[in-house]
Amino acid sequence: MLNRRQLIKHLSSLPLIGGFMGQGFSRMPTTVVPQYRDYFKELGVRTFINAAGTYTAMTGSLLLDEVKDAYQYASNEYVMLDELQDKVGERIASLLRCEAATVTSGAFSAMTLATAGVLTGLDEKKAAQIPHLQGTGMKTEVIMQKAHDIGYAHAIRNCGVDIVYVETRKELEEAINDKTAMMVFINAYNFDGKIQTEEFVKIAKKHNIPTLNDCAADVPPVENLWKYTEMGFGLVCFSGGKGLRGPQSAGLLLGKKDLIAAARLSAPPRGDTVGRGMKVNKEEVLGMLIALETYLAKNHEEEWKRWEGQIAHIGDAIKSIKGVTAKTDVPPVANHVPTLNVSWDTGKVRISGDELKEVLRKGHPSIEVAGGGPDSISITTWMLRPGQERIVATRLQEALSEVAVS
Numbered sequence: 028m029l030n031r032r033q034l035i036k037h038l039s040s041l042p043l044i045g046g047f048m049g050q051g052f053s054r055m056p057t058t059v060v061p062q063y064r065d066y067f068k069e070l071g072v073r074t075f076i077n078a079a080g081t082y083t084a085m086t087g088s089l090l091l092d093e094v095k096d097a098y099q100y101a102s103n104e105y106v107m108l109d110e111l112q113d114k115v116g117e118r119i120a121s122l123l124r125c126e127a128a129t130v131t132s133g134a135f136s137a138m139t140l141a142t143a144g145v146l147t148g149l150d151e152k153k154a155a156q157i158p159h160l161q162g163t164g165m166k167t168e169v170i171m172q173k174a175h176d177i178g179y180a181h182a183i184r185n186c187g188v189d190i191v192y193v194e195t196r197k198e199l200e201e202a203i204n205d206k207t208a209m210m211v212f213i214n215a216y217n218f219d220g221k222i223q224t225e226e227f228v229k230i231a232k233k234h235n236i237p238t239l240n241d242c243a244a245d246v247p248p249v250e251n252l253w254k255y256t257e258m259g260f261g262l263v264c265f266s267g268g269k270g271l272r273g274p275q276s277a278g279l280l281l282g283k284k285d286l287i288a289a290a291r292l293s294a295p296p297r298g299d300t301v302g303r304g305m306k307v308n309k310e311e312v313l314g315m316l317i318a319l320e321t322y323l324a325k326n327h328e329e330e331w332k333r334w335e336g337q338i339a340h341i342g343d344a345i346k347s348i349k350g351v352t353a354k355t356d357v358p359p360v361a362n363h364v365p366t367l368n369v370s371w372d373t374g375k376v377r378i379s380g381d382e383l384k385e386v387l388r389k390g391h392p393s394i395e396v397a398g399g400g401p402d403s404i405s406i407t408t409w410m411l412r413p414g415q416e417r418i419v420a421t422r423l424q425e426a427l428s429e430v431a432v433s
């Protein structure tokens with residue numbers, strides 16, 4: 028027989044402790060029953076410290092506690108999905124100083140619904156015809172700058188439109204014709220294209236073409252949440268599960284009342300639509316609102332200082348290693364947070380960026396960083412849990428020192 032301490036030890040080493048406990052161990056002291064099962068461990072799924080940033084492949088961000096409470100609350104009640112979207116949309120619009128808003132299943136889905144909306148207006152029959160536009164009277168072209176052509180344009184093409192690529196202002200104005208449904212802007216690429224936000228909006232207004240600005244990864248700064256609708260973009264979208272730390276499968280579509288109403292025509296619960304698969308459940312709709320409220324209420328300056336301190340702590344831990352350079356940088360638009368760019372002279376530090384990533388990934392605890400390549404990686408701290416910067420600093424220092432030529 029095992030004594031109590033041995034039994035506890037034995038139990039905690041079992042992979043499926045919850046299932047085991049159910050089978051006649053009801054007399055076990057409650058203190059050994061874990062609050063929740065270690066599901067990821069049971070499944071053999073690796074968890075890690077996220078010093079990389081908000082990457083979909085890494086499941087984005089961690090939900091705020093306030094959002095978890097909202098999930099818990101919403102999961103116990105039924106509501107009508109449209110009524111919830113109406114009320115949450117109104118609240119978000121007033122918080123973000125725009126005419127209207129709706130919660131989508133991510134920024135990608137916001138782009139699809141936005142496109143569907145400008146094509147259909149409030150005509151349900153048209154919504155059912157997307158993506159087959161020929162002979163329907165719907166417009167068929169969306170204009171985008173070449174420099175903004177990232178994979179996300181697929182969200183727009185899902186509606187059956189062709190994307191017309193332009194570079195200069197002249198090309199843009201020449202591309203506008205009676206088939207033009209919308210002009211799309213990817214905010215993160217503002218400085219890569221020849222036409223920047225304000226000029227883009229002005230041209231669109233002159234020709235009376237609706238505009239969409241994809242700002243998925245563009246908070247912080249907080250002001251971006253109203254900057255672009257106020258600038259005159261008809262529609263603006265954000266990811267819910269990046270800087271806002273709401274549901275990773277939610278997002279925001281903000282903008283003009285008529286355009287938001289039209290976009291919702293292609294969103295669930297309406298079934299015969301391009302957006303039916305882009306469902307957002309009530310927990311996520313509410314969670315998105317609560318994430319936003321929490322984000323708006325927080326002290327952004329204090330948070331920024333904390334990130335800077337964490338970055339400095341990690342930089343300090345490695346800067347004395349010969350051949351290593353650690354520089355802090357802040358990307359101008361998207362992922363606008365303090366970022367530590369670590370690079371090294373591979374003659375003095377004998378490892379590649381990709382190899383270093385693998386070393387950190389395979390260590391205990393596992394750590395993910397960004398970048399990689401022949402001689403560099405990059406690190407952000409905004410997705411860390413408090414205190415994890417110390418683990419990142421120690422592990423990085425150890426990993427680099429180990430391969431440093433003395």
Ligand SMILES: *Cc1c(COP(=O)(O)O)cnc(C)c1O
Pocket residue numbers: 083132133134135136179213215241242243244265266267268275277278361
């Ligand atoms: C992340 C991202 C998207 C997609 O956002 P989701 O919320 O994951 O759907 C679209 N555009 C840009 C520029 C992004 O960074």
